Every structure is written in C-alpha cells, then in structure tokens.
Amino acid sequence: MNRSPLDDVKRLVIVGTGGLGREFHALVENINAAGTDLWQMVGWLDSDAAQHGSAVHDLPVLGDLPWLSDHPEVYVAVGLGAPHTRRQVVEQIRALGHTRFATLIHPSAVIGRRVEIGEGTVICAHVTTTTDYRIGRHVLINLMATVAHDDVLHDYVNIAPAVVISGDVTIGEGTDVGTNATINQGLEIGAWSVVGSGSVVTRSLPANCTAVGAPAKPIKEREAGWHL
Known part of the structure; x- marks a missing residue:
C-alpha cells in the first residue's frame, strides 16, 4: 500500500501565545516550507482564559493544558522562555498522561x-x-x-x-x-x-x-x- 505524504503529517499545538510561542510557529512554517518535516499547526494553548476562543496568527486558542487529555495524538511544543516555567508546564503535561513533545x-x-x-x-x-x-x-x-x-x-x-x-x-x-x-x-x-x-x-x-x-x-x- 502506497503512503501519502499526508500520512506523515503530525498535528501540533504550541503552549504560549507570547513572542516565543509565535516565533515557534514561524519556525514550524519554515520547516514545512523546506519540506524537512511536516507539521499541521492546529492551534494554541494558553493559561489566560480571556484568550480562549480567540485567534493568534489566524489559529484558534483552544484552551489550557487539560485540552491535551482528549487529544493524545497531538504533539506539543512549550513556547515559554523561562526555564523553570517551561519545566513546570512540561511536568503538568506529563501529569495529564500526555507524552508527545515536538522536537523542532x-x-x-x-x-x-x-x-x-x-x-x-x-x-x-x-x-x-x-x-x-x-x-x-x-x-x-x-x-x-x-x-x-x-x-x-x-x-x-x-x-x-x-x-x-x-x-x-x-x-x-x-x-x-x-x-x-x-x-x-x-x-x-x-x-x-x-x-x-x-x-x-x-x-x-x-x-x-x-x-x-x-x-x-x-x-x-x-x-x-x-x-x-
């Protein structure tokens, strides 16, 4: 059975809609343009409830970390700059049982x-x-x-x-x-x-x-x- 390139597309969300998170999105766009990997950016996660339901870079802010519990197939990139904050968020994601982290x-x-x-x-x-x-x-x-x-x-x-x-x-x-x-x-x-x-x-x-x-x-x- 022949595989389509779409079979290798990985769905991705980015945690954080600030400057670093948006830079991660631009990086993903460059990766896709070069054809070195294939990512489908499906949206953002953010702890600021006021942003939920809005859009950043024309992509939806889907909610906070618990969203991942219902989407185990999705990869996640943590776009938060402070190392201790990034560690805390990664540990929270792991506590939800989510194991897919994107290497970009x-x-x-x-x-x-x-x-x-x-x-x-x-x-x-x-x-x-x-x-x-x-x-x-x-x-x-x-x-x-x-x-x-x-x-x-x-x-x-x-x-x-x-x-x-x-x-x-x-x-x-x-x-x-x-x-x-x-x-x-x-x-x-x-x-x-x-x-x-x-x-x-x-x-x-x-x-x-x-x-x-x-x-x-x-x-x-x-x-x-x-x-x-």
Whole structure:
C-alpha cells in the first residue's frame, strides 16, 4: 500500500501565545516550507482564559493544558522562555498522561553527526553545531548560537541568540545563558544558574548563581530548589 505524504503529517499545538510561542510557529512554517518535516499547526494553548476562543496568527486558542487529555495524538511544543516555567508546564503535561513533545529544528541550522538531541528541544535559525555533543530535553537554542564538540547541555537549558559555547563545556539543567555571552572551553556551569548577556565565562560557575561581566563573576546566589 502506497503512503501519502499526508500520512506523515503530525498535528501540533504550541503552549504560549507570547513572542516565543509565535516565533515557534514561524519556525514550524519554515520547516514545512523546506519540506524537512511536516507539521499541521492546529492551534494554541494558553493559561489566560480571556484568550480562549480567540485567534493568534489566524489559529484558534483552544484552551489550557487539560485540552491535551482528549487529544493524545497531538504533539506539543512549550513556547515559554523561562526555564523553570517551561519545566513546570512540561511536568503538568506529563501529569495529564500526555507524552508527545515536538522536537523542532530550523532548516538553516547546521546539525552535526554523532550527536544526541532530546525530545521537546527547539533549535532556531542559523544555529551552528559541530560534533559529539549531547543536548537534553526541552532545551532552547536561539538564533545564531554556536555549540561545539563534546558539549553537554542538560534539560531545560536556554541558550539566547548569538551565544558562543566552546568545546567540552557542560551546562547544568535549567541554566539560562544570555544574549551574546561566550563560554570558554572545558568549563562547567552548575544547574539553574543565569549567565548575563554579553558575559565572558572564563572559569566554571556553581549551581544556582547569577554571573555577569567579562570575566563573569557570581553576583547573586539562590537557594537550591528555587526553581521548583
């Protein structure tokens, strides 16, 4: 029996109608235009009840997360920028028994071989990667960022636009690396930390800290588990 291309179309909803969610939708449109994958965007989910029944990008706001309970076949992308918020929403979705998370990679991104990319991760336009790296689940790698050899990006990491990550770097779960930051080779950044925009990381950083500057230095520490 011959298969139609429509047999491979995957239905998709995006959580969040803000700027990042709408950027995800634009990314999906680019993926479909390139023919590298086929997604049918069916609408949005949002916690703001005032938006339910309205339209964004001419697509309906279908409701909140419980909508997924009646639609187990639909894939979901969580278009929320803060790593701790994204984690909380993913856990709520899993608690509903929903297991389909979309992995979205812009067709202009350079993706190496011998790599691992987890479910729910989104890689945006003009990202450049090399080889032998590992990216966890629900990671966001934004426009024009660079990921080098042997890097490990754990779950829920945010990499903002134009970040440069040198080789053999480990970035802990939920860490948020700001726009145009640079991380030197062989370093480790602990979980749930923040690296400020434009910072240059020349030494490893502990968990749960905020670091800024060139060279980057911790200026704030949070209690372990602050993100829960």
